[in-house]
Amino acid sequence: MMIVAIGVFVIGITFTVVLSFTNSKLFPSFNFVGWRQYEILWSTPRWVQSVTNIWFYGFGHIVLCMGVGFALAVAMDQRIRGEDAFRTIFLYPFALSAVITGLVWQLMLDPIWGFQAFVRSLGFADFTFAPLANGETALIGMIVASVWNGVGVTMAILLAGLRGIDEEIWKAARVDGIPAWRTYVSIVVPMMRGAVATALVLLVVNVVRTFDIVIAMTGGGPGIATQMPATYVIDNINSRNVGHGMAAATCMLAPIAVLIIIQAVFRWRASRRGRTTS
Amino acid sequence: MSSVSLPAGIEPSGPRPRHVTATRIGIYAFLLIAALFFLIPLIVMIMTSMKSMSEIRGGNIFALPMQPTLDYWVKAWSSACTGRDCYGLAPGFFNSVKITVLSVPVSIVIAMINGYALSFWRFxxxxxxxxxxxxxxxxxxxxxxxxxxxxxxxxxLFGTLPGIVIVHTIFGMPILTLLFRNFFASLPVELFKAARVDGAGFWRIFFSVMLPMSVPITIVAVILQVTGIWNDFIFGLVFAGRENMPMTVQLNNIVRTSTGTVEYSTNMAATVLTGAVPLIVYFVSGKWFVRGIAAGAVKG
Structure with a gap:
């Protein structure tokens, strides 16, 4: 069964890459057309928009998750009361599906019913915060929702990293009169780089596959303002343009491949360092 | 005070507070505001599902329901429309139950054997x-x-129940195998060697030694898979077919079907109902869920 799974991954990826060089429509054909599909792909406005979108969305999502997640983890690490209650609250959105996240935030950000209407009813008639209604800001709304869903996990991983730091480090830093923020930036964060790397890898992997929340929240709109590579691939499979969709899918694989190579290099360096010190 | 040594990973390790200072108040304020941000959508979701449409129009989303009603929950469950069919979420719920009940044990048993083989029977x-x-x-x-x-x-098998179960099993395998391999690798090798010396084989060791010891990790795996498979959208959408459409897909269809004014009461009731299962799992399992997260977050 493990071999079956590996077979699916290896054969599936090979199949996808091979088909991306053909002009397959509904059924796979082996009519090779070279780089033609890729040329079409990168001159299709919707694909280019999708790629731009995922960079913007990914950057916003990752920076906010790391920033807010770290701030929450540090705050949680100050011997506070009710830590379990806070943790439960910060993490529960992650138990909910991205579809639910999308639908709830769609209501929250609805210009007629949601947050904007509430603030206006308080007397601020000019208040505007309805990012989904406008193509230029729709991605911001999606980032808010996805951070709500995912930041708890980043917080949990970083908190575990903070808890792994030796108490003695803090004592030593305090004796030397180093301010707390300085200790975090210069000593603690470099020491917990394992946790930071884990959190970061998870965020990148999840960003690349972003699909559910788009479908639930905006359906890719307004216009093509929130289309993502993942929706592009699925739509092309559905519209029987498989060769083209597979070219897009192969492009989605590229950032993951880069990530894995980076990770392999780090592991290799770490193992080499381990050998020289021992 | 620090002479009381607690196991690592439980005791906070940040700088120790001296008195009730401005910093301290700031920390609590920050945490409380964050908690509010996390809670509001859930509260809005539940409150909206209990309001009539006229009440939604009259008030705002943060207002408490004046005449709380469960009518919309009933409607979402049994008579909301997707396209021309008006059976509500109920069929989707039972499909999700079927998919989950079949996929969870299959994927976990296979991953468990994989992890066991990978850590003790290196080939x-x-x-x-x-x-x-x-x-x-x-x-x-x-x-x-x-x-x-x-x-x-x-x-x-495309568009059938076995098809979607196979898909969930295959995609659950990497992370579950990792989970079990790491667990088995943490067990002392002597245990395995002793059983070998006593003449036990691959399966005998698995059933008599390893299986009884892996109860905690199996609970983590079950929680991971139940929430993961229940929340799945894309596999259900692509592979399950019309007959086995899971709840999440049906939820999305119900919401997309509404024509004219969006009927938020029904939509939010449907959302609450779909989210109820993973939320209950989450609140009941507590710390177990957190343990599974570092491994499970990859599933996304």
Whole structure:
């Protein structure tokens, strides 16, 4: 069964890459057309928009998750009361599906019913915060929702990293009169780089596959303002343009491949360092 | 005070507070505001599902329901429309139950045996196999969707219950195998060696020694898989077919179906109902869920 799974991954990826060089429509054909599909792909406005979108969305999502997640983890690490209650609250959105996240935030950000209407009813008639209604800001709304869903996990991983730091480090830093923020930036964060790397890898992997929340929240709109590579691939499979969709899918694989190579290099360096010190 | 040594990972390790200072108040203020941000959508979701449409129009989303009603929950459950069919969420719920009940044990049993084999019965190429399997955890699903559609329709399983169960099993395997391999690798090798000396074979060791010890990790795996499979959207959308459409897909269809004014009461009731299962699992399992997260977050 493990071999079956590996077979699916290896054969599936090979199949996808091979088909991306053909002009397959509904059924796979082996009519090779070279780089033609890729040329079409990168001159299709919707694909280019999708790629731009995922960079913007990914950057916003990752920076906010790391920033807010770290701030929450540090705050949680100050011997506070009710830590379990806070943790439960910060993490529960992650138990909910991205579809639910999308639908709830769609209501929250609805210009007629949601947050904007509430603030206006308080007397601020000019208040505007309805990012989904406008193509230029729709991605911001999606980032808010996805951070709500995912930041708890980043917080949990970083908190575990903070808890792994030796108490003695803090004592030593305090004796030397180093301010707390300085200790975090210069000593603690470099020491917990394992946790930071884990959190970061998870965020990148999840960003690349972003699909559910788009479908639930905006359906890719307004216009093509929130289309993502993942929706592009699925739509092309559905519209029987498989060769083209597979070219897009192969492009989605590229950032993951880069990530894995980076990770392999780090592991290799770490193992080499381990050998020289021992 | 610090002479009381608590196990690592439980006691906070940050700088120690001296008195009730401005910093301290700031920390609590920050945490409380954050908690509010996290809670509001859930509160809005539940309150909206209990309001009539006229009440939604009259008030705002943060107002308490004046005449709380469960009518919309009933409607969402049994008579909300998707396209021309008006059976509500109920069929989707039972489909999700079927998919989850079948996929969870199958995927966990296989991953458990994989993890066991990979940590104790090293064979030529087992490291390489594990590396490829881990790589599978990172691959975006969309890259594999078409090859699997093609493969499954070749054997006549596309759009069927066994088809979706196979898909969940395959995609759950990398992360579950990792979970079990790490667990078995943490057990003392002597245990395994002693059983070998006593003449126990692959299966005997698995059932008599390993299985009883892996109850905690199995609970983590079950929580991971139940929430993961219940929340799945894309596999259900692509592979389950009309007959086995899971709850999440049906929820999305119900919401997309509304014409004219969006009927938020029904939509939010449907959302609450769909989210209820993973939320209950989450609140009941507590710390177990947190343990599974570091491994499970890859599933996304």
């Amino acid at each position: 030529r190429g087992s490291e390489l196999m594990f590396a490829i399997l881990l790589f599978g955890a990172f691959v975006p699903f969309q890259v594999l969707v078409y090859p699997i559609i093609f493969g499954l329709s070749r054997v006549g």
